Amino acid sequence: VGLASYDNTFVLSDGTSVYPRIRIRDRADVVCTAGETPVKTWNITYVTDGGTIGGLYPVTYTEGTVTVLPTDVTKPGYTFLGWFTAYTGGVQVRQIEATETGDKTFYARWHKTVLPPPPVTPGTPVTPARPAAPVGLPFADVSGSDWFYNDVRYVYEKGIMDGTGADRFSPNAPLTRAMIVTILYRMAGSPAMSGASDFKDVDSNKWFAKAVAWAAANGIVNGYGSGLFGPNDPVTREQLAAILYRYAVYGGMTAVTLEENLGSFADTAQLSAYAIQAMNWAVGQGLINGSGSNLVPKAQATRAQVAAIIHRYLER
Structure with a gap:
């Protein structure tokens, strides 16, 4: 009968596009080959402003899927307000939508927690709390006494x-x-x-x-x-x-x-x-x-x- 070829595109239930090529010879044997569309992966960067992200969290996301940003983010003396698209202003983001593409950078936003002073026992001297020492910088050419x-x-x-x-x-x-x-x-x-x-x-x-x-x-x-x-x-x-x-x-x-x-x-x-x-x-x-x-x-x-x-x- 000869060799016939047919090309078409189908979409699977998970949204993946495939492109099969079907060859039919003598109406008996059928050979089907398919190639899957490559899925792109993008990087996620978190700027925590001194905070710590607990547990496992995504550092990449895949186009076509929803990726939820981590919520277990802590910083001593502060309350985590969420992730934003800029460190000042910007828009709060809780997840990366399936339609989004490109590398992403998110900035942690904090609110300083004000704690009430501990109760004082009468007759007990009170020692004023000292502010925590500033976190050191990794630069050997920047001293704490420098104006900058x-x-x-x-x-x-x-x-x-x-x-x-x-x-x-x-x-x-x-x-x-x-x-x-x-x-x-x-x-x-x-x-x-x-x-x-x-x-x-x-x-x-x-x-x-x-x-x-x-x-x-x-x-x-x-x-x-x-x-x-x-x-x-x-x-x-x-x-x-x-x-x-x-x-x-x-x-x-x-x-x-x-x-x-x-x-x-x-x-x-x-x-x-x-x-x-x-x-x-x-x-x-x-x-x-x-x-x-x-x-x-x-x-x-x-x-x-x-x-x-x-x-x-x-x-x-």
């Missing part, structure tokens, strides 16, 4: 800034353009990005590629006008003010104080035109301080300075 210690600790524990090596934060090193967009990308909750940026000097495999694509797509950073981003270039103080100002607008800021906040500085003439409004805002918000009577807008911003500015911005 609390700022570095804040951004590190929030998952906003990492070190530059196994035990180094490099507080006096200049912050690069790749670093600042990564910081803001994390502050925004690391939104999923489907495409890459158009910059010639940003390889899609680089650790900062998604952050650059996100920042450029949302008008937070611009390139140099020649298709270049300059990821390794140091960020100046006026550039930092402009980038942070655009991030604030991206985050929903609609009103900007128009008071003049730069009149007390002797070097305001050195400010680039594009940075005047942003620097006026940053100084007015108490984010950027001068150096004596100068703003030094062209000076490079150090990692310690940026940690302090980000700390002020988020706690203002």
Whole structure:
């Protein structure tokens, strides 16, 4: 009779698509082969802000299935409020829906528990409770006596800034353009990005590629006008003010104080035109301080300075 072939697609009861190919020879023997559609698996990252997740919990999820986030999350002195898509603001998430795709990052939200003081037996001296000693940082170049210690600790524990090596934060090193967009990308909750940026000097495999694509797509950073981003270039103080100002607008800021906040500085003439409004805002918000009577807008911003500015911005 000859050889006949038939192709069709069927969906099994569990939602899996199969693509069988059936060959019929002489109307007697039937050969059926099928290939199953590969199912994608995505990563889940939890930023616990000092908390601990108990028991087993998912660190990946599979497209097409519902994945419930862990609820056994504890932190001494705090009540766990849930997982959110950003460490400030964001949306609370209890599970990843079957229709979702892409790597996910979730941030633990806490409420400080206030306990009543223990009863005191008459005649018994009371020793005031001392606050717990701060958790040490893993950086050998950040001391508890440094002016920026609390700022570095804040951004590190929030998952906003990492070190530059196994035990180094490099507080006096200049912050690069790749670093600042990564910081803001994390502050925004690391939104999923489907495409890459158009910059010639940003390889899609680089650790900062998604952050650059996100920042450029949302008008937070611009390139140099020649298709270049300059990821390794140091960020100046006026550039930092402009980038942070655009991030604030991206985050929903609609009103900007128009008071003049730069009149007390002797070097305001050195400010680039594009940075005047942003620097006026940053100084007015108490984010950027001068150096004596100068703003030094062209000076490079150090990692310690940026940690302090980000700390002020988020706690203002």
